[in-house]
Structure formats: structure tokens, C-alpha cells
Amino acid sequence: MNEPPRTAHVLVNPAARKVHRFDPEAALRRLDAHGIDAILEAPRSPEAFARAARRAVDRAVDLLFVAGGDGTMRLAGGELVGAATALAPLPLGTANILTTESGLPGRWERAIDAHAGGQRVRMDVGLANGEIFLLMAGIGWDAAIASRVRRDLKHGLGALAYILEAAKAIPGLRPRPLQMDIDGRDFGGDWGLIVLSNTRLYGGLVHFAPEASAVDGLLDVCAAGPRRPGQGTALATRLATNRLREQPGLHLDRAAEVNIPTPGAPVQLDGDVVGETPMRFTVMPQALLLSVPSGPLPALFRAGGGDTRWG
Numbered sequence: 001m002n003e004p005p006r007t008a009h010v011l012v013n014p015a016a017r018k019v020h021r022f023d024p025e026a027a028l029r030r031l032d033a034h035g036i037d038a039i040l041e042a043p044r045s046p047e048a049f050a051r052a053a054r055r056a057v058d059r060a061v062d063l064l065f066v067a068g069g070d071g072t073m074r075l076a077g078g079e080l081v082g083a084a085t086a087l088a089p090l091p092l093g094t095a096n097i098l099t100t101e102s103g104l105p106g107r108w109e110r111a112i113d114a115h116a117g118g119q120r121v122r123m124d125v126g127l128a129n130g131e132i133f134l135l136m137a138g139i140g141w142d143a144a145i146a147s148r149v150r151r152d153l154k155h156g157l158g159a160l161a162y163i164l165e166a167a168k169a170i171p172g173l174r175p176r177p178l179q180m181d182i183d184g185r186d187f188g189g190d191w192g193l194i195v196l197s198n199t200r201l202y203g204g205l206v207h208f209a210p211e212a213s214a215v216d217g218l219l220d221v222c223a224a225g226p227r228r229p230g231q232g233t234a235l236a237t238r239l240a241t242n243r244l245r246e247q248p249g250l251h252l253d254r255a256a257e258v259n260i261p262t263p264g265a266p267v268q269l270d271g272d273v274v275g276e277t278p279m280r281f282t283v284m285p286q287a288l289l290l291s292v293p294s295g296p297l298p299a300l301f302r303a304g305g306g307d308t309r310w311g
Contacts, residue, residue, distance in 0.1 A: 002119045005063045005291075008038040008088070009056035011049060011076060013068030018092045022067050022108055030109060034116035036063070046075055053079035061085055063115060063291055067108065069093020070135060074270040077288055078132045081125055086289035088115040095271070097135055101199050101214075101300050102292045114293040121301045122286035123214040126198045126269075129279050133269035134288070136202060136209075137219075137281055139194040141173050143266035147273045175225045178277075181259040182221060187251060194223045196258055196281050200300055203271075214300050217285035221253040257282050 008031055012022060024040050031038040043049040053076045056064045066076045067090040080087050090108045091099040104111045126133040138146075175192035195202065197209035197220040209220035258281040265277040292298065 003062075005036055005086075005116065007059070007061040008036050008063040008065055009052075009059065009061045009085075010038055010040040010065040011052055011056075011067070012040065012042040013049065013066075013072040013093070014042045014044060016068040016072060016093045019067065022090070022092060027065075027067075027108070027112060030112050031116070034113070036116060038065075049075055050079055057083045057085050063088040065090055065112070065115070067092045069096050070098060070270045071272045073098050074132060074134055074272065077125065077134050080289065081132065081284065081287045084289070086120045086291045088291040095203060097199065097201050097203075098290075101201055101298060102290065103298045104293060115291045118291050118293045119297075120289050120291050121215075121297060123288050123290050123301065124198055124217060125284045125287045126196065126219060127282045127284060128267065128269055128274065131269065131274060132284075133198065135197070135199045135270045137196040138268045139196075139260060139265050139277060139279075140176070140178075140191060141193040142195065143268035143273055144173070146268045146271060147266060176265070178260060178262045178265060180223065181261075182253050183255045183257055187223065187253075189225055191223050191225045194221070194258075194260070196221055196255075198283070212300070213302075215286060215302075216254075217283050218254045218256055219258065219281060219283060221251070221255055221258060223251040223253075225251075 010024070010027060012024060013019065028038055028040055041052045043052045049072070053064060057079055062085065064076060064080060064085050065088045066073055070093060072093060073087065073089055077087055089096065089099045089102065089104065090111050091104060091106050092108065099111065104114055126137060128137050173192060175190040177189070178191045178194070179188040180191065180194065181187070195208040197212045198214055200207055200209055200212045202208045208222040212220040261278045263276065263278055267274055267276060267279055292301070
């Protein structure tokens with residue numbers, strides 16, 4: 001059984017989209033009404049944010065509330081791997097896919113209530129050359145597109161900024177030769193886009209891996225290699241209409257390890273562009289405690305069998 005949370009640390013990313021909607025004092029009052037003793041910080045750099053998350057772990061608080069987007073969750077999650085403190089996402093930021101996948105309400109006030117009366121589950125964490133990701137890693141086109149999105153458009157338009165940039169870029173993108181090793185099997189070829197999913201919803205909009213499990217110790221692999229002009233646009237259309245499996249030149253797989261030794265392909269983790277290949281992608285099974293609402297677990301945490309509840 002999960003014990004009710006009694007202590008919490010609230011971290012707010014002041015640069016996150018929609019952060020103006022968050023009322024820190026009201027959040028602390030709400031937690032106090034639930035019998036949860038909490039402190040709040042708003043670190044102003046990624047380094048300070050990571051240090052604050054580490055302090056929460058050192059204090060052994062029950063919940064680390066994080067107000068920000070998916071990149072902020074990834075930053076905090078890196079400090080919580082292997083810890084007894086559970087990540088408690090709040091729905092702010094550009095997309096915040098983790099709150100959606102966890103079945104949390106869309107308003108931060110109700111999300112706090114859900115966490116206060118919720119449960120904790122273990123989830124897998126991905127690694128890319130040792131750097132963590134919670135949702136997915138993207139190699140190739142999506143990372144290239146993400147690198148082109150202007151920060152002001154991202155804050156103003158949210159996920160729509162990525163869609164507009166993709167619409168401009170995709171017709172001119174071409175696959176490139178990439179060596180890809182999936183659990184020791186060679187799948188080298190001309191690939192435009194490779195997405196390694198720990199969760200199901202990509203960008204808050206589409207599904208590269210509609211049956212992915214965050215508790216099976218595996219990444220769902222989707223590699224696309226459009227060969228002719230127009231196939232890139234067709235890929236985007238099929239994604240938007242959930243008809244991805246109709247795409248020619250598609251490889252779908254599941255793997256504990258994916259290695260891409262070819263240099264020069266851009267890589268994004270949970271929406272943040274982090275560098276280029278060569279890169280090795282692995283999984284830390286059920287390494288992170290996550291707070292979710294009470295009741296039946298979301299499908300993401302039930303697939304793969306076994307009870308992943310903590311307690």
C-alpha cells in the first residue's frame with residue numbers, strides 16, 4: 001500500500017510556458033490543507049534546478065512537485081533516479097506529455113489534489129550516452145526540426161510552433177545512411193527519422209508507439225526512411241491521422257539497447273536537442289518513482305504485466 005505523502009518540495013521553472021498561471025502561495029496553502037508540509041523554490045538556471053532537486057532527495061521528501069514542461073521533468077528526473085522521492089508533475093510548460101500520460105488533470109490545482117490522494121508507480125528511464133530521458137529520444141529529422149524552433153514562437157504557440165516548422169522543413173528533408181544496431185541486430189540503411197519511445201504520446205499530438213510500456217524495460221523503436229519526394233509529407237500525414245503502419249519503409253521494433261555509431265545525426269531527448277550521434281540508447285528498468293492519481297493505473301503503466309506500484 002502507498003502511504004499518504006506528508007512532505008514535499010515544490011520546484012517551479014520560472015522560464016516555463018504557462019508558468020504565469022501558477023500561484024506559488026496558493027499551491028503551498030493547498031498542500032497544507034492536505035496535511036503535506038512543503039517548501040517552494042524557483043531556481044533560475046538548469047544547474048540550480050538540478051541542485052534543488054537533489055536537496056529534495058537528500059531531505060527524503062515524499063513528493064517532488066515540478067511545475068514546468070517535459071524538459072524540466074527530465075532535468076528533475078535525473079536527480080530522482082533510484083531515490084525514494086516520487087516525481088509529481090504539474091501541468092505547465094509547452095506540452096507536458098508526462099502529466100497527460102499519467103492521467104493527471106489539466107489544471108495544476110486539481111493535479112495537486114490528485115497527487116495528494118494518489119499512488120506511486122515505478123517507471124523505466126531511458127539513457128542516451130548516460131543522459132536520461134523519460135519520454136522518447138528522436139534521431140534525425142525531428143531533432144533537426146526542434147533545433148530550428150524559435151524560443152519566442154515556442155512560448156507563444158506551444159506545440160503548434162513545432163508543427164509549423166515541420167511543415168516548412170519536411171518537404172526538403174532527405175534520409176541519410178545510418179548504421180543502427182538493435183539488440184545486436186544490424187538495421188543499417190537510409191533513415192530519415194528514428195524515434196525510441198519509453199511512453200506513447202509524441203509531442204502531445206501523435207503516436208509513434210501507441211502500445212509502448214513504461215514498465216517493460218524496453219524502448220519501442222520506430223524508424224522511417226522515406227525514399228521518394230513526397231513520402232516525408234505522407235509520413236507526417238499518416239502520423240497526424242494515426243495511420244503510421246501504412247507508411248512504406250517503416251521498421252517497428254522493441255529493444256533494450258539501440259546503438260547508432262554513425263556520426264552527425266542530431267538527437268533530441270524529451271524535446272531538448274542534446275547533441276549528435278554516435279550515441280548508445282539503453283534502459284534503466286523501473287528506476288524512477290512517479291506520482292499518479294489513485295484508481296486503475298493508466299495503460300502505460302499496466303502494459304508488460306506485473307504490479308509496478310510502490311509500497
